[in-house]
Amino acid sequence: DLVNLWAGNKMNWIGPVGACLGYAFLWAFGAAAYLLPICLLWMGIAMLFFDARPKWRTWLGCGIFAVSAAALLSVQNLILQDWSDRIHIISPGGKLGYFLGARFLEALLNKTGALLVLVCIYLVSLILLTGLHPIHFCRGSYQYFIEWLRARKELKEKASKKISAREKRRIERDERLAEISGSKPAESKSPAKKKAAETKSIKEKPEEDDDPQAELPLREIPTPQIIDASQRRKPNAEIGAKPFEKKRPEHTALSTDEFENYELPGFDLLDIPEHEEPGVEADKSELVATQNIIVDTLKAFGVEVTAGNITRGPTITRYEVYPSPGLRVSRITQLEADIARATKAERINILAPVPGLDTVGIEIANNEKVAVPLHELLQDPAFSSAKKKIPLALGKDVYGNTVIGDLAAMPHLLVAGATGSGKSVCINSIISSILFKFSPNELRFIMVDPKVVEMQMYNVLPHLAVPVVTDPNKVIAALRWVVNEMERRYRMFAEEGVRNFDGFNERELPEKEVTDGDEENSEEEEENYDAEHIESIAQALTDGELGPAALDDDEGEEVIPDRIPYIVIIIDELADLMQTAPADMEMNIARIAQKARAAGIHLIIATQTPRADVVTGIIKANIPSRIAFQVSSKLDSRVILDVSGADKLVGKGDMLYLPPGSAKLERAQGAFIDDGEVEKLVKFCSTQVEQKFESSVQEHIEKGGSDEGEDDVSDADEEIVQKCLEVIRQEKKASTSLLQRRLRLGYTRAARMMDILEQRGIIGPGEGAKPREILINVGQDEA
Structure with missing residues (x-):
């Protein structure tokens, strides 16, 4: 047969040699020939990777293993009986198996005896080949069976605990929904089954867990409430109403007589629709479902909490939870990413704890944000309160309360935020808030806009002491003039025996007996003084003189005005100015921030790059009140607020406000006013009176920013x-x-x-x- 196989050019993957060897093994061992390559491969791997050389008993076991397997195949008549005809061999066990099994053992011991003997020989060959005894196999099988039973028992216990906990949470959720909606919870089970389940859950005592938090009892808290503070208030102001009435005109410095006829703007300049939509009402069931997800997620990590109040604000919703006694709140903050994943929120913020409360707040952004229009804040009684000297309408917090700042109490403000976060809208809201209360006689602006984009619309305001400064070289001169004006005011305070700005403006003025001729002379003197004072501003921007221009020797001492106005300096982008002259900018800003409060001079600084080299430590130390919008990193948040958190804001007016005299940050949605409303407000203010910027003043200002000017x-x-x-x-x-x-x-x-x-x-x-x-x-x- 082998000669015929070779002559017929039969071959397999290894050619005719492989075909001949394969047929020879099949002819000798039958189907047991397939076991020989497996044994040889196993011994080769042991020699190659484990440096284990086969012993004589291994070779002996391999031979006995193949021969006994061939004999078993020949004696049995259950499988492979058609091999004799398919591959032309005498039996399924080949020639060796046929002679050893069928012809020798079966003739001596019959079929049953031959099978028993061959099975024993086969097991002995496995012991010689592998070194494993049957007792080892039995022992391992027994241990595996015991472990399987134990794991199945634990799975059943865990499933029963989950069912009990799920049933308990379902009952609590139904009760909470019933309290919110005023209806009874739906009964998914019959009363008898429900009572049996409750009795079973009471009788069952969970096993002790390694986690100590699982043993902590839950707190008894009042019934949770859902507060929807995102709804807008209906406008209640009449057409033409004003937040403030005009005060009695007084002679002030930095002003002219034409400002005496100035009228304060009214609410009709802002867009107040007749039928304003209050916004989308909160879906209470959806809010409760989200809170249940938060509670379940914390429980899955072994943190036991109890659901608290839910407060939906204009931009975010705050879910409060009560930690169990003995629970560290840091364990909740560590699960921030897991809570965000479970709630499918883009970003969340965890207040641990909520300032002033014993709860932990998880803040999640709303799918639909509600804008906070400026007119709604201006109509609030807190804005027109007499306690706030320079009220600023900033926005609404998460509880729906209006956030009204007082620039006089701050006394300076630092605003930071990335592009598109709402910083420019906040500056417009602050300026508009000031314009609704103060006339040019009472407050003057010095605006700095190095980007020549944000404040050009205000260039026609009569409140401006000088035109909007856009050249960085002129900003230093402007700030030095402010410093000199501050020193001049303190000299006037000392001469009048008062301590601060309010004391100077509220002092009793001596009555003057004025004749007709004296009245004409006094009016001329006031006009001359006003003109000279306005020219002194531009001159100071040029040469850095101390305060206004000195009076001639013939005029005697400096004329002290009856009243002086506030001066508010607004710098739109600090980073551009710090690149031009960082030392001079830092020094002048620090001097103004340190001493200008009592002089009625206030700073508002904005920047979109709150880096450490822009907002330096000296500037931060002297400007405690800050507003942070969304920033790009935690480092920027720490620069502006000294803590992280601004990097987790959602943008579009979402802000963190640090009020004066407080270390507690307030999250709020900033007030919104569009460019059209700002243009109407500026147009109303500018059409009443005329600015007094003459060509000579402009020339002096340009000279102050040029290289040809004298040294300051x-x-x-x-x-x-x-x-x-x-x-x-x-x-x-x-x-x-x-x-x-x-x-x-x-x-x-x-x-x-x-x-x-x-x-x-x-x-x-x-x-x-x-x-x-x-x-x-x-x-x-x-x-």
């Missing part, structure tokens, strides 16, 4: 400059380190003095390590 040096710096000149005359040399040692100056101050001396032509420019050249005769005074 205050009186204090001028004294130091004179001391520096004296040191240079004595030492016959000039250097920054020399001024630091002799005058005990800091490096920045000494370097600035060197720049001033170089600009005035006293010393030459620096040439590396070489000493500076002295360009004047050090034996003579400076001309």
Whole structure:
């Protein structure tokens, strides 16, 4: 047969040699031949990977294993009986199996005896081949069976506990829904079955768990409530109504007589629809379902809590939970990502705990946000309250309460937020709030807009002390004028014997007996003074003089006005200015923030890049009141608020407000006013009176920001400059380190003095390590 197989060119995957060897093994061992490659492969793997050489008993066991298997196949008559005809062999066990099993053992022991003997030989061969005894197999099978029974018992116990807990939560949810809707909970079971289930759940005592939180009892709390604070209030103001009435006109500095006829704007300038939709009402069942998801998610991680109140605000919904006694709230904050996954929320914020309460709040953004129009806040009694001197309509918090700030109490405000987060709308709302209360006689603006985009619409306001400053080079001069004006006001306060801005404006004025001729002269003096005072602003922006221009010697002492107005400086983008002159900007902002409150001067600074090099530590330390809109990272949030949280806001006016004198952040939805309303408000204010910006004033302003202008040096710096000149005359040399040692100056101050001396032509420019050249005769005074 093998010769015929070779002559017939029969082949398999290994060709004719493989076909011949395969047929030879089948001819000898029958179907048992398939076991031989498996044994050889097993021994090869053991030698290759485990460095285990087969012993003699392994080879012996392999041979006995193949022969006994072939004999068994020959003796039995259940399977593979058609192999004899298919592959032309004598039996399913081949020649060896046929002679050993059918011809020898079966003839001696009959079929039954032969099968028993061959099975025993087969088991012995497995022991020799693998080294495993039957007792090991029986023992492992028994252990596996016991473990299977134990696991099945535990699964049944866990399933019964889950069913009991699910039934308990279902009963609690039905009761809560019934209390909210006023109807009885739906009975899914008959009373008898329900009572039996409750009795069974009471009798069953859960086994002790390793987690200590599972043993903590739940708190007894009042009935949870659902508060919908997102609904808008119906407008109750009459057409033409005003939040404030005009005050008695007084002679003030930075004003003209034309402002006396100024009328405050009314609510009709804002868009108030006749039938305003209050917004989408909250689906109470959906809110309760979300809260149940939060409670179940926390329980799945072993954190036992009890559901509390649900408050739906304009932008977010706050779900409150009561932690069980002894539970650390940090365990709830660690599950922030899991709660967001379970509720399918884009981002959530966890207040642990809610300030002023013993609950933990999980804040989730609403699918539909409700805008907070500015007119709704202006109509609130808190805005027109006499307690707030400069009220700012900021927005509504999550509980629906209006958030009204007082700039006089802040006394400065820092606003930060990424592009599109609502920062510019907040600035417009703040400016509009001020315009609804103050006339140009009572408050003046200095607006800085380096981007030349945000504040150009306000360029026609009569409240502006100077036109909107867009050139960064002019901003330093403007801030120095504010510093000088602040010092001038303090000198007036000291002369009048008052302590602050309110005391100066509320002081009793002496009665003056004025004749007809004196009245004409006084009016001319006021007009001359006003004109001179307005010119002093532009001149100060040019040369940095202290306060307004000094009066002539013939006029005697400085004229003190009866009243002075507030001055509000609004800087739209601080980052652009800090890149131009960071040291000067930081120094002037710090001086204004430290001392200007009592002088009636206030700062509002906005930036969209709250980096540490923009909002420096000195600026933050002097501006405690801050508003943060959505920012890009936790680092930016810590820069503006000293804590994270602003990075989790949802944008579109969602903000965190740090009020004055408080460390508690308030989350609110900012007030909204569109550009059309702002334009109408500005148009109303600008058409009543005319601005007094003459061509000569504009020329002085442009000169103040050009390189050809004179150096801006205050009186204090001028004294130091004179001391520096004296040191240079004595030492016959000039250097920054020399001024630091002799005058005990800091490096920045000494370097600035060197720049001033170089600009005035006293010393030459620096040439590396070489000493500076002295360009004047050090034996003579400076001309």
